[in-house]
Amino acid sequence: PHLLTEETEDGILIATLNRPDKLNAISREMMDLLTDAVIHFRDTDALKVMLIRSTGRYFSSGADLRGGNQKRISPTGHTAKGIRENHRLNLNNMQQLWDEIEHIEKPFVVAHHAMCVGGGLELSLSCDFRLAAKSAAYAFPEGLFGVLPASNGVSRLTRLCGPHWARWLIMANKPAPADMAFTMGLVHQVFPDETFEDEVMDFCRHLAKQNAEQMGAAKVAIELCAEVGPEMGRHVERMANSALMLNPDYLAGIERYLKGVGSSGKK
Numbered sequence: 001p002h003l004l005t006e007e008t009e010d011g012i013l014i015a016t017l018n019r020p021d022k023l024n025a026i027s028r029e030m031m032d033l034l035t036d037a038v039i040h041f042r043d044t045d046a047l048k049v050m051l052i053r054s055t056g057r058y059f060s061s062g063a064d065l066r067g068g069n070q071k072r073i074s075p076t077g078h079t080a081k082g083i084r085e086n087h088r089l090n091l092n093n094m095q096q097l098w099d100e101i102e103h104i105e106k107p108f109v110v111a112h113h114a115m116c117v118g119g120g121l122e123l124s125l126s127c128d129f130r131l132a133a134k135s136a137a138y139a140f141p142e143g144l145f146g147v148l149p150a151s152n153g154v155s156r157l158t159r160l161c162g163p164h165w166a167r168w169l170i171m172a173n174k175p176a177p178a179d180m181a182f183t184m185g186l187v188h189q190v191f192p193d194e195t196f197e198d199e200v201m202d203f204c205r206h207l208a209k210q211n212a213e214q215m216g217a218a219k220v221a222i223e224l225c226a227e228v229g230p231e232m233g234r235h236v237e238r239m240a241n242s243a244l245m246l247n248p249d250y251l252a253g254i255e256r257y258l259k260g261v262g263s264s265g266k267k
Contacts, residue, residue: 003033011048020056062118105216143173
């Protein structure tokens with residue numbers, strides 16, 4: 001299969017892109033399996049974190065343009081309108097799945113051990129946390145063909161890294177090695193190649209221990225606050241906390257904390 005999945009005892013769903021001989025090019029089969037995995041993760045309470053990773057010389061070389069398995073939905077694909085519709089509906093439903101990953105109120109982690117380009121980078125931009133090995137690198141090769149990365153590549157990259165670095169990857173068509181990607185704000189942390197897998201799993205286990213209600217509310221609140229001004233952002237914070245502070249986990253935790261403060265005599 002083009003995607004392998006496994007579940008750990010501590011609530012981590014691991015999805016591994018499994019086409020190393022094709023540089024993990026994203027096929028229709030891979031997209032179907034990844035969609036199934038994302039839905040399973042979304043609907044299974046025991047699963048707390050989803051990790052997306054791969055093996056081989058590339059994390060992913062992007063969409064499989066040679067596989068001949070792209071569905072053409074619009075019959076007018078040779079008009080501007082038809083091309084726009086095909087971008088929205090085709091590419092094996094990339095846009096729809098990337099949006100779903102962004103909207104699910106659980107954390108997604110993507111781990112790049114090597115080169116990540118095109119559709120693989122667009123997938124990664126929709127995840128909550130991007131971790132890189134020292135040997136990872138990033139690029140949008142679409143410029144070589146005179147087009148843009150249009151499955152949310154321009155929009156999400158610009159939102160995350162700003163127009164300054166979006167110009168570097170998209171207009172200049174220049175790659176970014178891992179350390180540069182960290183400077184750009186594209187990845188959260190860069191680890192040595194030798195310890196990368198262990199560091200990634202440690203981070204996922206850390207996330208899995210966090211409060212699920214707080215995690216979901218934070219994901220929604222952060223997205224909203226990125227879109228509105230500071231005054232509206234403070235309303236978002238208040239709305240989120242008005243629900244979280246009624247959560248039995250919060251009430252029990254505060255009670256334990258206050259009892260501990262009282263018994264220790266500290267404020």
